[in-house]
Amino acid sequence: MDATRxxxxxxxxxxxxxxxxxxxxxxxxxxxxxxxSRMVARSSLYRSRPFGPVAQPDFVNAxxxxxxxxxxAAMLAELKALEERLGRERPVVRWGPRRIDLDLLVxxxxxxxxxxxQVPHPGLAERAFVLAPLAEVAPDLDVPGAxxxxxxxxxxxxAGLSRMAA
Numbered sequence: 001m002d003a004t005r006x007x008x009x010x011x012x013x014x015x016x017x018x019x020x021x022x023x024x025x026x027x028x029x030x031x032x033x034x035x036x037s038r039m040v041a042r043s044s045l046y047r048s049r050p051f052g053p054v055a056q057p058d059f060v061n062a063x064x065x066x067x068x069x070x071x072x073a074a075m076l077a078e079l080k081a082l083e084e085r086l087g088r089e090r091p092v093v094r095w096g097p098r099r100i101d102l103d104l105l106v107x108x109x110x111x112x113x114x115x116x117x118q119v120p121h122p123g124l125a126e127r128a129f130v131l132a133p134l135a136e137v138a139p140d141l142d143v144p145g146a147x148x149x150x151x152x153x154x155x156x157x158x159a160g161l162s163r164m165a166a
Contacts, residue, residue: 005069007110008106008108009037009106010064010065010104010105010134010141011031013031013062013064013100014059015027016060016098017057020058024062027100028042031064031082036069037078038068039065040066043062043136044062044133045060045062046162048061048129048160049160049161051095051127052095054097056097057097059129061130062133063136065137065138071107072112083102086100103121105119111144126156129161131149131152134149135153
């Protein structure tokens with residue numbers, strides 16, 4: 001890939017184990033050093049109820065706005081490697097508790113629907129814990145195939161979601 005071509009990308013961060021605000025802060029710091037990338041925006045932290053059927057503690061969520069020279073597959077690989085370095089253990093129960101979770105939400109105008117990579121991230125348009133922090137850093141972002149973040153966020157139920165004090 002041409003190293004002079006930069007793509008906007010957005011990454012969701014989440015944790016509900018081992019002092020979640022600290023885990024998300026560690027992940028933000030690690031993202032600042034992501035190969036071929038620069039963090040240009042970071043949202044506030046949001047507390048949210050767990051998503052899915054597993055009983056577990058509340059999550060702390062956030063979003064990082066990035067510029068990257070990596071394609072979507074390479075960026076996802078870097079995010080998964082970063083999760084491991086930050087202590088994410090596998091296997092993890094689907095939608096279960098985790099020390100850190102990093103999801104590639106949007107990568108430029110890329111649309112990919114493969115078993116190992118879906119961009120934009122599936123469910124992005126229905127999840128308040130993603131849309132609220134994403135709307136804070138990129139309200140005018142047009143999510144390919146879904147619409148403008150500001151519009152998506154205005155439609156979503158935010159019960160169980162709260163912005164945390166700085």
